Amino acid sequence: MIIQFPTPYPDELLYSVISRYHVRAGNVFWKHTLEDLFGKRTISASVFLPSGIGSLVQHLPKNTTLNEQIFIEKHTMYPFYTVFLPTEKAQSIYESMISDDGKKIYMQSGIMASSIQQNKYLRYCSACAEEDIATYGEMYWHRIHQLPGNLICTKHELWLEDSDVLITHSNKHAFILPTTSNCDLNGKRRITETSLIQLKNIVLQAENLLNRKYQNQPFSHFTQFYRYQLIEKGYASFKGQVKQKALNDAFYNLYSEELLKNLCIEPGATQWIANFSRKHRKSFHPYYHLLMLNFLDLDVNAAFEETSFENTPFGHPYWPCLNSTCPDYKKNVIKKVTIRRCEKTKKPIGRFTCPTCGFSYTRKGMDPNKDYCYKFSRIMDFGFLWKRELQLLLNDGLSYREIARRLGVDTNTVIKYEKKNIECEQKAKSSDR
Numbered sequence: 001m002i003i004q005f006p007t008p009y010p011d012e013l014l015y016s017v018i019s020r021y022h023v024r025a026g027n028v029f030w031k032h033t034l035e036d037l038f039g040k041r042t043i044s045a046s047v048f049l050p051s052g053i054g055s056l057v058q059h060l061p062k063n064t065t066l067n068e069q070i071f072i073e074k075h076t077m078y079p080f081y082t083v084f085l086p087t088e089k090a091q092s093i094y095e096s097m098i099s100d101d102g103k104k105i106y107m108q109s110g111i112m113a114s115s116i117q118q119n120k121y122l123r124y125c126s127a128c129a130e131e132d133i134a135t136y137g138e139m140y141w142h143r144i145h146q147l148p149g150n151l152i153c154t155k156h157e158l159w160l161e162d163s164d165v166l167i168t169h170s171n172k173h174a175f176i177l178p179t180t181s182n183c184d185l186n187g188k189r190r191i192t193e194t195s196l197i198q199l200k201n202i203v204l205q206a207e208n209l210l211n212r213k214y215q216n217q218p219f220s221h222f223t224q225f226y227r228y229q230l231i232e233k234g235y236a237s238f239k240g241q242v243k244q245k246a247l248n249d250a251f252y253n254l255y256s257e258e259l260l261k262n263l264c265i266e267p268g269a270t271q272w273i274a275n276f277s278r279k280h281r282k283s284f285h286p287y288y289h290l291l292m293l294n295f296l297d298l299d300v301n302a303a304f305e306e307t308s309f310e311n312t313p314f315g316h317p318y319w320p321c322l323n324s325t326c327p328d329y330k331k332n333v334i335k336k337v338t339i340r341r342c343e344k345t346k347k348p349i350g351r352f353t354c355p356t357c358g359f360s361y362t363r364k365g366m367d368p369n370k371d372y373c374y375k376f377s378r379i380m381d382f383g384f385l386w387k388r389e390l391q392l393l394l395n396d397g398l399s400y401r402e403i404a405r406r407l408g409v410d411t412n413t414v415i416k417y418e419k420k421n422i423e424c425e426q427k428a429k430s431s432d433r
C-alpha cells in the first residue's frame with residue numbers, strides 16, 4: 001500500500017495522475033511506479049483505456065474516497081468509447097479495465113477497427129494550461145483534449161496543440177506530465193468564425209458523452225432511432241426506404257471538408273452513411289453518431305431517450321378544419337387522425353374530422369412539411385354546418401354558380417347536395433307521418 005496518492009484534478013486523465021505520483025514519489029524508473037501502484041511491473045496502463053484499475057485501488061491509502069468507478073468513468077476515455085456499444089460489450093470492457101489483463105480492451109472497443117485514427121501526441125490547450133498553473137501550480141493532461149482529431153478547446157475557443165509527449169499503446173511505459181518544456185504555451189491559435197460553430201457543437205456533444213452517464217442500448221435501438229428520424233426528416237419513405245442520394249447530398253452540403261478532416265473523417269465517403277442509415281450490425285465510432293445527430297438537428301440526449309419510434313406521417317396534433325363556412329376554418333381544432341393504407345400505393349391515408357362542423361377530409365401522406373396540412377385529397381363529408389349554409393344560400397335564391405363560389409366547391413357538388421337535402425327532407429316528412 002502506498003502512503004499518498006495525488007487527488008485527481010477535474011477531468012484529469014488517470015495516466016496524468018499516475019505521472020504525478022511518479023514525480024512526487026521521486027521514482028527514477030517507471031517500473032517502480034508500476035510496482036508501487038499496481039503491485040507488478042507487467043501491467044498495461046495505457047493512456048486512454050488502462051487496465052489494472054482494481055489492483056490500483058487495492059494499493060491506495062486506506063482512507064481514500066477513490067474507487068474503480070470514479071477512475072473509469074471520470075478519468076479515462078471509457079465513457080466516450082463505450083457509450084454507443086451494447087451493454088454486454090461496454091460491461092466487458094469495464095471489467096477488462098478493472099482486471100490486470102488489458103490486451104483485449106482496444107479490440108473490444110472498436111478503436112482498432114475504426115478508420116478514425118488516434119492522435120499521436122498528447123494534446124493541450126495553452127489557455128487551460130495557464131489557468132491550471134495559476135490554480136493548481138502545475139499542468140495536467142485533460143481528458144477532453146485527447147479526443148481524436150484536430151479539435152478545439154470549447155472554453156477558450158483555441159485550437160488544441162500537440163505536445164512532445166508520444167501516446168504509446170504498448171507496454172513501454174513512460175509517465176510524463178505536461179510542462180512548459182514539452183508544451184509550448186506561446187503559440188495560441190484562435191479559430192476563425194466559420195470553422196467555429198459546427199466544430200464547437202460537435203466537441204460540446206462529445207464532452208456530453210464523456211461527462212454524462214447514458215444507458216447503453218442494443219444495436220436495434222439505434223437502427224430504429226435513426227430510421228424513425230430519417231423518416232421524420234423526409235430522408236426516408238414512410239416504409240423506411242432511405243433516399244440515399246438526397247441524404248448524402250444534404251449531409252455533405254452541411255459539413256465542410258475542413259470540418260470532416262478535423263474529425264479524421266474522409267470527406268465525401270458515402271458507404272458509412274449507407275450502413276448507418278440501415279440496420280446497425282456493428283458499432284460506429286462516436287463521431288459518426290455526433291455528425292449524424294447534429295445533421296438531424298438533434299443532440300446526444302435524444303439518441304438515448306426511451307421513446308416509441310412510431311412515425312406519424314401527418315405530424316403531430318392538432319390539424320386544421322378546412323371548411324370555409326366553419327368558424328374554426330384553418331384553426332387547429334382536430335385532435336385525432338385515423339390512418340389507413342392505400343391498397344394500391346401502400347401510402348398512408350389520414351382522415352380528419354372537425355369537431356365543430358363535422359367536415360371530414362382525407363389526405364395522402366406523408367406530409368413533406370407543415371404547410372401541407374392545408375391540403376386535402378378528398379372530402380368525405382361536408383358536415384352539418386356546410387349543408388345548412390348550402391340550404392340557406394339555396395333558399396336565398398342564389399345561382400348554383402354563386403353558391404359554389406361561396407362554398408369553395410364546383411356547381412355539380414351544389415346540385416348533388418341540393419338533391420340530397422331534398423331527399424332528406426322528404427324522408428324526415430314521411431317519418432313524421
Ligand SMILES: [Zn+2]
Binds near residue numbers: 126127128129155158
Ligand atoms: Zn482551454
Ligand SMILES: [Zn+2]
Binds near residue numbers: 321323326329356357
Ligand atoms: Zn369545422
